[in-house]
Amino acid sequence: xxxxxxxxxxxxxxxxxxxxxxxxxxxxxxxxxxxxxxxxxxxxxxxxxxxxxxxxxxxxxxxxxxxxxxxxxxxxxxxxxxxxxxxxxxxxxxxxxxxxxxxxxxxxxxxxxxxxxxxxxxxxxxxxxxxxxxxxxxxxxxxxxxxxxxxxxxxxxxxxxxxxxxxxxxxxxxxxxxxxxxxxxxxxxxxxxxxxxxxxxxxxxxxxxxxxxxxxxxxxxxxxxxxxxxxxxxxxxxxxxxxxxxxxxxxxxxxxxxxxxxxxxxxxxxxxxxxxxxxxxxxxxxxxxxxxxxxxxxxxxxxxxxxxxxxxxxxxxxxxxxxxxxxxxxxxxxxxxxxxxxxxxxxxxxx
Amino acid sequence: xxxxxxxxxxxxxxxxxxxxxxxxxxxxxxxxxxxxxxxxxxxxxxxxxxxxxxxxxxxxxxxxxxxxxxxxxxxxxxxxxxxxxxxxxxxxxxxxxxxxxxxxxxxxxxxxxxxxxxxxxxxxxxxxxxxxxxxxxxxxxxxxxxxxxxxxxxxxxxxxxxxxxxxxxxxxxxxxxxxxxxxxxxxxxxxxxxxxxxxxxxxxxxxxxxxxxxxxxxxxxxxxxxxxxxxxxxxxxxxxxxxxxxxxxxxxxxxxxxxxxxxxxxxxxxxxxxxxxxxxxxxxxxxxxxxxxxxxxxxxxxxxxxxxxxxxxxxxxxxxxxxxxxxxxxxxxxxxxxxxxxxxxxxxxxxxxxxxxxxxxxxxxxxxxxxxxxxxxxx
Ligand SMILES: Cc1ncc(C[n+]2csc(CCOP(=O)(O)OP(=O)(O)O)c2C)c(N)n1
Ligand SMILES: [Mg+2]
Numbered sequence: 001x002x003x004x005x006x007x008x009x010x011x012x013x014x015x016x017x018x019x020x021x022x023x024x025x026x027x028x029x030x031x032x033x034x035x036x037x038x039x040x041x042x043x044x045x046x047x048x049x050x051x052x053x054x055x056x057x058x059x060x061x062x063x064x065x066x067x068x069x070x071x072x073x074x075x076x077x078x079x080x081x082x083x084x085x086x087x088x089x090x091x092x093x094x095x096x097x098x099x100x101x102x103x104x105x106x107x108x109x110x111x112x113x114x115x116x117x118x119x120x121x122x123x124x125x126x127x128x129x130x131x132x133x134x135x136x137x138x139x140x141x142x143x144x145x146x147x148x149x150x151x152x153x154x155x156x157x158x159x160x161x162x163x164x165x166x167x168x169x170x171x172x173x174x175x176x177x178x179x180x181x182x183x184x185x186x187x188x189x190x191x192x193x194x195x196x197x198x199x200x201x202x203x204x205x206x207x208x209x210x211x212x213x214x215x216x217x218x219x220x221x222x223x224x225x226x227x228x229x230x231x232x233x234x235x236x237x238x239x240x241x242x243x244x245x246x247x248x249x250x251x252x253x254x255x256x257x258x259x260x261x262x263x264x265x266x267x268x269x270x271x272x273x274x275x276x277x278x279x280x281x282x283x284x285x286x287x288x289x290x291x292x293x294x295x296x297x298x299x300x301x302x303x304x305x306x307x308x309x310x311x312x313x314x315x316x317x318x319x320x321x322x323x324x325x326x327x328x329x330x331x332x333x334x335x336x337x338x339x340x341x342x343x344x345x346x347x348x349x350x351x
Numbered sequence: 352x353x354x355x356x357x358x359x360x361x362x363x364x365x366x367x368x369x370x371x372x373x374x375x376x377x378x379x380x381x382x383x384x385x386x387x388x389x390x391x392x393x394x395x396x397x398x399x400x401x402x403x404x405x406x407x408x409x410x411x412x413x414x415x416x417x418x419x420x421x422x423x424x425x426x427x428x429x430x431x432x433x434x435x436x437x438x439x440x441x442x443x444x445x446x447x448x449x450x451x452x453x454x455x456x457x458x459x460x461x462x463x464x465x466x467x468x469x470x471x472x473x474x475x476x477x478x479x480x481x482x483x484x485x486x487x488x489x490x491x492x493x494x495x496x497x498x499x500x501x502x503x504x505x506x507x508x509x510x511x512x513x514x515x516x517x518x519x520x521x522x523x524x525x526x527x528x529x530x531x532x533x534x535x536x537x538x539x540x541x542x543x544x545x546x547x548x549x550x551x552x553x554x555x556x557x558x559x560x561x562x563x564x565x566x567x568x569x570x571x572x573x574x575x576x577x578x579x580x581x582x583x584x585x586x587x588x589x590x591x592x593x594x595x596x597x598x599x600x601x602x603x604x605x606x607x608x609x610x611x612x613x614x615x616x617x618x619x620x621x622x623x624x625x626x627x628x629x630x631x632x633x634x635x636x637x638x639x640x641x642x643x644x645x646x647x648x649x650x651x652x653x654x655x656x657x658x659x660x661x662x663x664x665x666x667x668x669x670x671x672x673x674x675x676x677x678x679x680x681x682x683x684x685x686x687x688x689x690x691x692x693x694x695x696x697x698x699x700x701x702x703x704x705x706x707x708x709x710x711x712x713x714x715x716x717x718x719x720x721x722x723x724x725x726x727x728x729x730x
Contacts, residue, residue, distance in 0.1 A: 022532075023531075050562060050565070052558055052561060052562070054524050054554060054555060054558055055524055055527075055561065057524070058521070058523075058525045058526075058555070058558060058562075059524075059525075059527055059531065059562060060528065061524075061528055062462075062525040062526060062528015062529040062531065062542075063531060065462065065513060065525070065529050066458050066462060066528065066529040066531075066532035066533065067457060068531075068532045070528075085518050085521065086524060089518065089521055092516075093514055094714050094716070094717055095499070095714045095715055096496055096499055096506070096514050096516065097506035097508070097514040097714075098493075098495070098497035098499060098506075098713075098714060099713065099714035100506055100507070100508040100514075101508055101513065101514055102717035133715065134715060157716075157718050158716045158717055302727055
C-alpha cells in the first residue's frame with residue numbers, strides 16, 4: 001500500500017501524463033533528491049528552483065497565466081509566510097480582473113507537527129490559508145484521498161493549496177490506489193529512488209487509474225449517534241482511534257474527515273450535528289482565529305436549537321512555536337489522549 | 352477633516368494640517384529629487400532619425416495620453432473618482448514601448464506585467480481611452496475591473512495585459528513565469544515587466560533577476576525600470592546606493608542599459624534594440640529609463656503639475672516644430688481636440704451606473720456560480 005508521499009508522487013505522475021501538468025518545481029524538487037519528503041521522485045516535469053519562495057509562487061502564477069499547469073512546492077509551510085501577499089494576489093487575480101484572468105495552479109506544502117520539527121518545521125497553515133479568499137484548500141488524511149484530491153486539484157481552473165500533513169507522510173494506506181501493485185514493497189521497488197547514485201535510475205510507473213474525489217466533499221469515516229467530531233490532516237486518524245476506543249465506554253461518535261477546507265462540506269457537518277447535537281472540531285493550528293472557530297460560529301448560527309452541548313474546539317495552543325522536546329510538542333498540539341478526553345467530556349454534557 | 356483616503360500616503364505636512372490638499376490649493380512643487388551623477392546620453396538633438404509618420408504617431412499618442420491623464424485628474428478633483436494615479440511625464444518612454452509590443456493573446460504574443468503608470472503604452476497599442484475613464488469612475492462598464500480597482504489598473508486578457516495590482520513589485524516575481532512558458536513555446540513572443548525605481552528595493556526585483564538568468568534557462572524577458580527618482584516623497588538617493596539600477600543586471604550576466612526615457616526617439620531606438628535581442632536571443636535585458644513625474648505621485652499628493660521637471664511632450668514638440676513637422680498651432684489644436692474628446696467621454700461615463708453590490712460574488716472562482724457561500728436557506 002502506498003504511503004502519502006508515494007500517493008502524491010503517483011498522482012503527479014498521472015497528472016503530468018494525462019492532465020496536462022507542465023511544471024512540478026520547488027526547492028530540491030527535481031533530481032537527484034525529488035523533494036525533501038520524496039514526493040516528486042522520478043517524475044518527468046520536475047525541476048529545482050532557486051531558494052526563493054516568493055519566486056516560486058510568482059513563477060507558478062506566471063506559468064498559469066501563460067497557459068501552463070504548474071504544481072509548485074514550498075518545502076515546508078513554515079516558509080510560505082513570506083509569500084503571503086503573492087498568495088493573496090493569486091487569490092484575487094480572477095476577481096480583480098472581473099473574470100478575465102484565472103490561475104490554474106497548485107501549491108503543495110507539508111504542514112504540521114509530529115516529526116519533532118521544532119519551531120520552524122512544525123507550523124500549520126490552515127488557519128492562515130482560510131483567510132485568503134480565492135483559493136481552494138485541501139488537506140488529506142489518507143494516501144488514497146491524497147491521490148484522488150490531488151488529481152482533482154490538477155484539473156481545477158482556480159488556485160489550489162494542497163496541505164500535506166507531515167506526520168502522515170510515511171503512513172501506509174489501508175486502501176489500494178487503483179493500478180498500484182498489491183504486494184507489499186513492490187511499489188517501493190518501482191518508484192522509490194535508490195540511495196546513493198541515482199543518475200541512471202528511472203521510476204517504473206505502475207499504470208495507475210484515476211480516482212475521482214471532488215474538492216469540497218467530506219467523508220464520514222465513522223458513523224455514530226451521540227457526538228460529531230470534525231477534523232482533517234494529522235488529527236483525523238487520532239479522532240477515529242479515540243472514537244473506536246470510546247465505543248467500549250458507551251460513547252458512539254461520528255467522525256467526519258473534512259478533506260477540503262475551502263469550499264467545505266457544510267451539508268455533511270450540518271446533517272451530522274443536527275442528528276447528534278454535540279460537535280467537537282479538532283485541528284492543530286493555533287486556536288485563536290482558528291478555522292474551527294469559524295465552524296463553531298456557523299454551528300451556533302444555524303444549529304443553535306439542535307445543540308445539546310456547546311460546540312467545542314480542540315486545537316493548538318496559542319504560543320509562538322512548537323518546542324523541540326517531546327513534552328513541549330505534546331503540550332502544544334492535540335494528542336490522542338487530549339482528543340479522547342475532550343470527546344468523553346463532551347459526550348457527558350447534558351443541557 | 353480626516354484625509355479621504357487614510358490608506359494612501361499623505362505627506363507629513365498635510366497630515367499635520369489635517370487636510371488633504373484641495374484641488375485649488377496651490378501646492379509648491381516638490382524640490383527636485385537629488386540629481387543623479389550619471390547622465391544617460393541625452394539625445395534630444397535636432398536630428399530626428401525616424402520616419403515622419405512614426406514621429407507624428409508618437410506625438411499623437413503622447414498628447415492623447417497626457418490629455419487622458421489630465422481628464423482623469425480633473426475627474427478626481429471634481430469628485431468623479433476616489434483616487435488617481437497614472438503616467439503623466441512618462442509618455443515618451445511608454446509610447447515608444449507600446450509601439451514595439453506584439454499585441455495578442457497567448458504565448459505567441461507579448462505578456463505585459465505593468466504597474467500603474469502605463470496609460471500611454473495602452474493607447475499606443477490602440478486601446479480606446481473610454482475604459483480608463485470608466486475605471487476612474489468605477490462604473491460597471493469598466494472593462495478592466497468592473498469598478499473594482501483604481502485608475503490605471505489595467506487588465507486585458509485579449510492583449511496579454513496581466514492585471515495591474517497595487518502591491519509594488521509583485522509583477523517582477525510573476526513575469527519570469529510567462530517568459531518561461533514562452534521560452535518553451537518558441538516563436539518570438541516575449542514578456543515585459545515595468546515598475547518604478549523605489550520598488551527595486553523589494554525582494555521581487557532580485558527574484559526577477561535571479562529567475563530570468565538561470566544558467567541555460569534564461570528567459571525572454573524585457574525587464575524595465577522607469578526611474579523618476581522618487582518613491583512617493585522619498586528621493587532615490589536617500590534610500591538606494593546603486594548609481595544606475597541597470598547595473599544590478601550586470602552581476603547576472605544580463606545585457607543592461609540606462610537610457611533617456613524623456614526622449615521618445617532615443618527611447619524607441621534603444622527599446623527596439625532591446626526588443627530585438629530578447630525576441631531573437633530568448634534572454635533577458637534590463638533597461639532603466641530616466642523619466643519625469645509631472646503631476647506628483649498620485650492624487651494623495653495633490654496631483655498638481657510640477658514645473659521643475661522636464662516635460663517630454665514640450666521638448667518633443669519643440670523639436671518637431673523646429674524640423675517643420677508640426678506647427679505650434681497644429682500642436683495646440685491636437686491637444687484641444689483630445690481634451691474635448693476626453694471631456695465628452697467623461698460626461699458619458701458619469702451617466703453610467705456603478706456595479707450592483709450583489710456582483711461582489713462574481714468571479715471568486717472560475718466556472719462557479721456567483722453566490723454567498725455562507726448564505727442560509729432562511730436568508
Ligand atoms: C508593497 C507596497 N508597499 C508600499 C506601497 C505604497 N506605495 C505605492 S507607490 C509607492 C512608491 C513607488 O515608487 P516607485 O517604485 O519608484 O514607482 P513610481 O510611483 O515612482 O513610479 C509606494 C511606497 C505599495 N503600493 N506596495
Ligand atoms: Mg519612482
